[in-house]
Amino acid sequence: NAGVTQTPKFRILKIGQSMTLQCTQDMNHNYMYWYRQDPGMGLKLIYYSVGAGITDKGEVPNGYNVSRSTTEDFPLRLELAAPSQTSVYFCASIQQVNQPQHFGDGTRLSIL
Amino acid sequence: AQSVAQPEDQVNVAEGNPLTVKCTYSVSGNPYLFWYVQYPNRGLQFLLKYITGDNLVKGSYGFEAEFNKSQTSFHLKKPSALVSDSALYFCAVRDEGTGGFKTIFGAGTRLFVKA
Numbered sequence: 001n002a003g004v005t006q007t008p009k010f011r012i013l014k015i016g017q018s019m020t021l022q023c024t025q026d027m028n029h030n031y032m033y034w035y036r037q038d039p040g041m042g043l044k045l046i047y048y049s050v051g052a053g054i055t056d057k058g059e060v061p062n063g064y065n066v067s068r069s070t071t072e073d074f075p076l077r078l079e080l081a082a083p084s085q086t087s088v089y090f091c092a093s094i095q096q097v098n099q100p101q102h103f104g105d106g107t108r109l110s111i112l
Numbered sequence: 113a114q115s116v117a118q119p120e121d122q123v124n125v126a127e128g129n130p131l132t133v134k135c136t137y138s139v140s141g142n143p144y145l146f147w148y149v150q151y152p153n154r155g156l157q158f159l160l161k162y163i164t165g166d167n168l169v170k171g172s173y174g175f176e177a178e179f180n181k182s183q184t185s186f187h188l189k190k191p192s193a194l195v196s197d198s199a200l201y202f203c204a205v206r207d208e209g210t211g212g213f214k215t216i217f218g219a220g221t222r223l224f225v226k227a
Contacts, residue, residue: 004155031212031213033214033215035217040121040219040220041219042116042202042217042218042219042220043156043202043217045214045215048212048214050212056212058214090155090156092155092156094213096213097144097206097208097213098144098161098163100146100148100158100161101156101158101215102158103148103155103156103157104155105153105154105155106153106154106155108153
């Protein structure tokens, strides 16, 4: 049982480049989330999805985009990378409101 | 609005001593409360949750937490700390009625257990 899988694990980008962070889960969860983790700041919600074809903004959505074409996949897109987007990105999923989230191991992104 | 506060950036404790990591929260409806642990270069791992029922909840690795509604607190405890408990701990809250089942996380508390 793989749970939530994120790729790549590490990436270095140049300012202005674009990339897609991949997230897939095999638990048939409807709800999926993208967070960024910065030192001393906890996790901030970027985007979330309540099911295939439905996405919504979280607390810090600027500079990011998402799509949800299938239940399993929830990719996060950075169009014009900026140094402020240097962070660790986590994907998570859940099925019911009283359950804990399942997290991937993160993507560590540096933008230089 | 939902919020979570972890007032201590770091907690230091000697191995074998009891430990407490503090958490207070604010929600408008009924709270669902969670503790997670994070080891280096890993995602968050679930420790325990309070949904309803007994105020003292037990979780993984000997951890427990006490829900206190009047003080809006959910402190994490362990009777006897291990060096291997050293990690980053996050408290999280979810309002039962929140759209999208969104969760608010505290800033984290780093636990350091000295041998």
